Amino acid sequence: MFRSILTSRLQAAFEAADIAIPEGLDVVVALAADTRFGDYQSNAPMILAKQLKTNPRALATQVVEKLEVSDLCEKVAIDGPGFLNFRISPVALAAKLQVIVNESSVGVSPVEKPQTIVVDFSAPNIAKPMHVGHIRSTFIGDSLARVARFVGHKVITDNHVGDWGTQFGMIIHGWKTQLNHEALKADPIHELVSVYKAVNAAAKADETILETCKAELVKLQAGDAENLGIWKECVRLTLEQLERVYTTLDIKFDHYLGESFFNDALAPLVDDMLAKGVAVISEGAAVVMSDGSVKQEQDPFLSQRDGNWVPAPCIIRKGDGGFGYATTDIATIDYRVNEWKADEIWYVVGVPQQLHFRQVFAAAQRRGVTTKMIHIAFGSILGPDGKMFKTRSGETVGLLEVIDEAIERARAGANEREKDLPPEIKDFIAKTIGVACVKYAELSQNRLTDYKFSWDKMLSLQGNTAPYLMNAYVRVASIGGKLGIDWRYEQLPNECAFTEPAEIALAIKLTQFSEAVYDVLADHRPNLLANYLFELSNTFHSFYEACHVLNSGGIVLNTRKLLCQGTYKVLGKSLELLGITTTERM
């Protein structure tokens, strides 16, 4: 990709000019903020001149003399106080365009050092309401996994479902006393959640019910056959229904190693941590405490109270002998490291679990784990009123409800636009667009900010929405149709001459796909790809307005065909990386 090549050439030029780069300073080339002056830019000479206390323009001139980029750039200009502006040459652009249209990499070079990356995402809890946080995790995690895989990493996706925990005391009691078997058959997740809610409310009002639930939980943990049977059935029914939802969403997991999978590993793990001194016994519980190895502000085992730092231990075995969420996560890390040889583990989980992960990572590191562990956190989804997102009936919204409603709304739209299509096709379009809208509404947001959920905005054909992007794709596909060309297979002659600025602008945009892909990975932010996709669609629309494709001829026609084919392939691949299924009708 141009950006990284230019960056290394610029670094080499500094070296050739004998200008030492001070520690902590990075010489980089970036996409131009204003494309009137160039396609790429660097302010390195200015930053360096300030440090070295010399004249920035003189320094820039010295560097440019040593800069070898004639294969890529027409010229490198020194502008203003010492900016470098790079303009990519048409020859270099045309060459890159060839790669984009002809290779399955779509011009994205593979990662230099492929890693084994475990992506932990979605992870709903069985028999507990799925909340909107699971929507964010599901879509962000899936997209990141796709992007990492695309550049050549070995990616293992694992759905760490919450299939063990105190909620089962209530569920088992409810199962025995008030389960509606018909409702369970029709919608198991819904019935289990309502049983859970009902028992929870009853237990709050009546102490004896709470005691009964606790007793059911103890029996389950002790391996009572009847309770184990009920638990297994809950897990089976829920997973079956979840699988159907994931299929609708076109999301696959390599593994479903839920919390219960690690049950047998917990006791020996805690013993080992105690034996190694990673954990200690405190007030009857086994805990991990601060070891003073990092600054107080950064220590996950300390918290501030009334201006003082006080211990915030991570409990790995409670006084009553029970294990918790953190213990399971530490055991899960062992498994991923030992069995899967994970180089990196990515956790796509909401911001509220930040402390949990800081503690778990620190505890694992103290046990000698060197795998890179990253908490890819996200904020909340708010309702249109800016408060917690609720359904029409006032319930908190779950993944299932959102998807269903999106499909119904998209169906209404498709019915209006495409009256004459056969019902199966309309059904496909409704599902594709409905799912795409919800996914894209999520993926076009910066994951760390809270965002407002708006049906009208997400389904709109205008603006940065899935339908707008899908429409651009439909448009390129239909240009191919009019030319009698299937862009997927067409092998166009390698002849390219740009005659219009709009062509060059589109060509440049297409070559920047690889930069968008690597930006996503650098920051674990799929919205950088979404932004790119939106810009590409806009650039394509401008090209389409400025340049006739169908009634041009010769090399001009061929160039424009190449640009359309490139757009078709880059749009298609970008949508795929966001997990969005394309359709050529909508």
Ligand code: ARG
């Ligand atoms: N089940 C958890 C929840 O719903 C998320 C699990 C995330 N993954 C993990 N390894 N802790 O909050």
